[in-house]
Amino acid sequence: MSFISLEYLFVYLPVVVGLYLVFRKTVLANVILVLASYVFYAAAAAWYLLPLLVTSLLDFTLGRMLSRDGSQGYRRALLIVSLTANLGLLAFFKYTPWVIDNFNLGLIAIGVGAAVPTLSVPFPFGMSFYTFQSMSYTIELYRREMQPAKSLLDYLTFVALWAKLSAGPIMRARDLLGQLERVRPLITADETRYALMLIVWGLFKKLALADNFGYIVDTIDGYFRYDAPFAGAGLLFGYAFAGQMYCDFSAYTDIARGSAKLIGIDMPTNFRTPYFAVSPSDYWQRWHITLTRFVFSYVYTPIVVRAVRKRAARGLPVSPKALLRPVPFVTCVAGPTLFTMSLLGLWHGAAFGFIAFYLYHGVLLSLHRLVPFDRYLMSRFGSVGKWLAIVIMFHLVCVGFILFRGRIEAMVPMLWSIPTLLDFAHFDARHFFGLGWGIAVLGAIPALTDYLGYRKNGEFTDLFKTLNPYACAALACACYFGLTIFGKRDGAQFIYFQF
Amino acid sequence: MRGTGDRNARGGTDMNKAEIWDIVTDVFRETLDLDNLVLTPATTARDVDGWDSLNHILLVVAVERKFGIKFSTGEIDGMENVGQFIDLIDSKMPA
Numbered sequence: 001m002s003f004i005s006l007e008y009l010f011v012y013l014p015v016v017v018g019l020y021l022v023f024r025k026t027v028l029a030n031v032i033l034v035l036a037s038y039v040f041y042a043a044a045a046a047w048y049l050l051p052l053l054v055t056s057l058l059d060f061t062l063g064r065m066l067s068r069d070g071s072q073g074y075r076r077a078l079l080i081v082s083l084t085a086n087l088g089l090l091a092f093f094k095y096t097p098w099v100i101d102n103f104n105l106g107l108i109a110i111g112v113g114a115a116v117p118t119l120s121v122p123f124p125f126g127m128s129f130y131t132f133q134s135m136s137y138t139i140e141l142y143r144r145e146m147q148p149a150k151s152l153l154d155y156l157t158f159v160a161l162w163a164k165l166s167a168g169p170i171m172r173a174r175d176l177l178g179q180l181e182r183v184r185p186l187i188t189a190d191e192t193r194y195a196l197m198l199i200v201w202g203l204f205k206k207l208a209l210a211d212n213f214g215y216i217v218d219t220i221d222g223y224f225r226y227d228a229p230f231a232g233a234g235l236l237f238g239y240a241f242a243g244q245m246y247c248d249f250s251a252y253t254d255i256a257r258g259s260a261k262l263i264g265i266d267m268p269t270n271f272r273t274p275y276f277a278v279s280p281s282d283y284w285q286r287w288h289i290t291l292t293r294f295v296f297s298y299v300y301t302p303i304v305v306r307a308v309r310k311r312a313a314r315g316l317p318v319s320p321k322a323l324l325r326p327v328p329f330v331t332c333v334a335g336p337t338l339f340t341m342s343l344l345g346l347w348h349g350a351a352f353g354f355i356a357f358y359l360y361h362g363v364l365l366s367l368h369r370l371v372p373f374d375r376y377l378m379s380r381f382g383s384v385g386k387w388l389a390i391v392i393m394f395h396l397v398c399v400g401f402i403l404f405r406g407r408i409e410a411m412v413p414m415l416w417s418i419p420t421l422l423d424f425a426h427f428d429a430r431h432f433f434g435l436g437w438g439i440a441v442l443g444a445i446p447a448l449t450d451y452l453g454y455r456k457n458g459e460f461t462d463l464f465k466t467l468n469p470y471a472c473a474a475l476a477c478a479c480y481f482g483l484t485i486f487g488k489r490d491g492a493q494f495i496y497f498q499f
Numbered sequence: 500m501r502g503t504g505d506r507n508a509r510g511g512t513d514m515n516k517a518e519i520w521d522i523v524t525d526v527f528r529e530t531l532d533l534d535n536l537v538l539t540p541a542t543t544a545r546d547v548d549g550w551d552s553l554n555h556i557l558l559v560v561a562v563e564r565k566f567g568i569k570f571s572t573g574e575i576d577g578m579e580n581v582g583q584f585i586d587l588i589d590s591k592m593p594a
Contacts, residue, residue, distance in 0.1 A: 145573040281551040285544070296552055297576045304553065305575060308560045318557055319530060320549075333553065375549075457545065 001043040003166075003255040004206055009199075012040065016162075017262045024264075025183050030157045033180075033263065040162035041126070048124040051089055056159040058085055059134045060152055066141040067148040075142055082138035090131045093123050098350035126166045128347055132294055134159050137173035139298060146174040154181050163260040167252055169270045170290040176265070184264030190465070191261060197464040197472055198258030204479035206251035207487035209442055213244035215488070216438055217405065223431075224410040230428035232421040234414030238398030239439050241405045246274065247446060249288070254461060269461075273454040275397065275447075278374040278389040280364040283397060291344070300340040307332045324370060334366040341365070353411075357404040364396060519566075519588055523581070526561045530554060540582025562588060 001008050016036040023029050041048050062082045066075055100116045107115050137155075140146045149155040158177050164170075187195065220237040223229040253270040260267045270289050277283035284292050311328060312318050323332050341362030348354035373392060377385030402414045421427070453460035464472065520538070528536050531549045544550040550558075559575050562568075562584075568591040578584045 140573065143571065143573050145571070281553075285551065297572075300552065301556065301576055302572050304556050305560070305572065308556055309563075312560050312564055318560055320532070320554060320557060323553075323557075369553075 001040050003252060003259075004203060009203075012036075013259060013262070020263045021186075024186070027153070029183070030153050030180060033162075034153065034157045034160055037157070037160035037162040037165060041160065041165060044125065045122070051093070051124055051127060052130060052160060055086060055089065055131060055134045056156050057152075058082065059138050059159075060149065060155045062138050063141050063148050063155075066138060079138055079142040083135060086131045086135050090127060093121065093127060095350045097121075123349075129168050129170055130159050130165060132170055132291075132347075133164075133172065133176075136294070136298075137177075140172070140174055146177075149173075149177055150181050161260070161265070163256045163263075163265070164267060167249070167256075168290055169253055169256065169267050170294050171267065172294065175268070179265050187261065187264055193469065193472055194464050195258040195261035197467075197476065198254045198261065198461055200476050200479045201461060201464075202251040202254030202258065204251075204482050204487075205247045205254070205446070208479075208482045208485075209445060210244050210247035210251060211488035212442055212486060213240050213247060213439070216240040216435055216442075217244055220435060221407070221410065224407075224413055229413060229417050230431040231417060231423060231426060232432050234402055234417040235398070235421065236432070236435050236439060237405075237414055238395075238402050239443070240435075241401045242275070242394075242398050243439065243443050243446065245401060245405075246271070257461075269459060272459050273450045275394050276390055276450065276454045277393050277397075278378070278386060279372070279393060280361060280368045280396070282374070283393060284361070284365070291347075295340055295344055295347070299343060300336055303336040303339070304332055307336065320369070329366075329369070333369055334362075337365050338362040352408050353404050356411075357400050360400050360403055364400075514592055516585065516589055519585055519592075522565055523562060523585060523588070526558060526565060530558050530561055538581045540580065540585070542581040543579065566592065568592070 001012060003009075016032065019032045019036075020029055023032055038049055038052075041052065059082055062078050066078050070078075097118065097120075100118055103116055104118070107113060137146075137149070137158075141148060149158065154177060157180050158173060161176070161180075217237060217240045220229075220233050220240060223233050250271045257267045257269070268290055270291075272286045272289065274283060274286040277286050308318050311332065316322070316328075318332075323329060338359065341358040342355060345355035345358030348358075374386075374389035377389045377392075379385070381388065399415070399418075402411060449460040453462060456462060467475070524536070524538050527538060527547070528534055531547065531554060533548065536547065544555065555578075556575065559570055559578075563570065566588055568588065570587070570591075574587060578587065
């Protein structure tokens with residue numbers, strides 16, 4: 001069931017919230033939430049519930065065992081069982097078709113012919129998200145950093161909660177279980193307005209902005225597929241996909257957070273004006289925050305802490321400058337960064353573009369240690385330098401998005417079309433400005449709203465909390481008319497539902 | 500032993516929070532190369548230029564060495580602001 005479908009907005013959500021409110025103070029509250037979540041998931045395919053239940057029951061059982069006393073070796077073995085089972089299940093669904101296809105291609109190349117039947121099992125959407133969240137439970141119990149779930153019902157609700165099941169935000173066990181285990185107070189009128197505004201704003205961003213950006217992305221892709229691309233087409237593709245990706249994914253997150261807020265659950269934000277980042281590290285503190293934080297917490301931090309402590313124990317300097325020497329740069333900076341970013345790429349799936357995108361950002365993050373262009377620009381030119389850094393970083397992000405979204409055979413032509421902009425003799429103003437105008441008009445809205453959030457060191461939706469009711473009503477009306485006039489109605493799915 | 504020299508040089512182990520603040524501020528200024536940095540309990544990584552994931556670890560390891568203490572990975576990850584960082588250091592100091 002999609003968040004943008006009429007059945008979700010006008011049937012599922014009101015019924016679930018209504019039932020929750022009636023039984024809020026009873027044990028039935030979580031029974032309703034978990035059953036509703038299973039209905040939500042089974043609406044796509046009933047068998048999707050099977051791996052979801054396997055993950056939930058396995059990690060709950062292992063969690064119980066981890067919370068009892070036991071030798072370190074025994075506890076480590078339990079954790080390994082959890083990680084292996086979860087990642088194995090995820091890898092099976094994510095990579096098996098890719099491995100079989102490539103194996104068959106190899107056999108065909110050597111003249112044997114395809115020998116292994118292709119696996120035509122669809123990937124259960126949301127699996128990458130709930131697997132990570134469930135793993136966080138056993139990891140944190142292993143580290144003795146949280147208490148086990150009070151009941152199986154609470155745990156099943158934590159793993160399956162529909163609002164974050166499809167595409168996050170990724171919530172670690174300690175952040176969500178506690179909220180589910182207690183009777184939550186009724187949300188106030190202000191909180192209700194905030195939740196509904198998140199949903200309305202999300203719908204507007206998805207249907208009126210993201211899907212129209214998507215139309216431009218497909219149009220430009222068509223030039224590379226069928227026609228001779230015009231100069232700068234790759235740059236426009238990067239701009240348009242940056243707009244589509246952000247409006248799509250942040251819209252999903254807004255609707256998820258608004259839906260959860262209606263049942264008294266606070267979910268973290270996933271985006272904080274990402275295109276106002278001044279550097280690669282700043283960008284990753286603003287983009288898909290919950291996934292980045294998850295992987296950095298459980299992979300990057302332990303690796304770097306160990307490497308830096310080892311250096312420190314040997315009496316070697318561990319200042320940022322000292323780490324720029326070749327050996328520590330590899331062991332403490334570039335190595336852990338590239339490893340972590342490639343895991344993020346693999347998490348997205350078996351596609352060259354995902355790995356290339358994250359490795360590209362890993363290289364940017366590492367190189368930025370050597371060339372902190374933002375610091376230089378800001379110290380040299382003040383606030384003008386800061387805006388220059390923002391513009392540079394935005395363009396680096398757009399180039400990355402060509403890798404993420406572009407077809408493998410179109411990546412090089414797209415990148416090559418950017419410098420050809422300098423060939424003024426062959427500049428095709430009609431195509432460039434025709435599509436560029438569309439991107440500028442669509443982009444002006446998130447640019448303006450994000451700027452308002454950026455000024456407050458937050459995101460635009462934070463302003464809904466303090467906006468007076470009349471301003472909220474006016475904004476909701478504007479979103480409604482925007483949706484009616486500009487909204488695409490072909491029901492394109494959220495991009496991150498494929499993960 | 501890691502960090503004991505620094506700690507003893509500052510007059511034994513019964514350090515009060517004001518002293519911890521001073522030392523932590525010095526560590527931040529030195530690590531992040533920000534001579535005039537002023538920290539408050541509510542200061543977060545978002546408020547300080549250059550306080551990113553790598554520099555956060557460098558700050559933590561520098562503090563570990565200064566005070567002769569050690570943080571768990573969960574503690575390193577869970578520090579929301581400078582106030583929590585100071586409280587955590589204080590809780591690990593010998594009574």
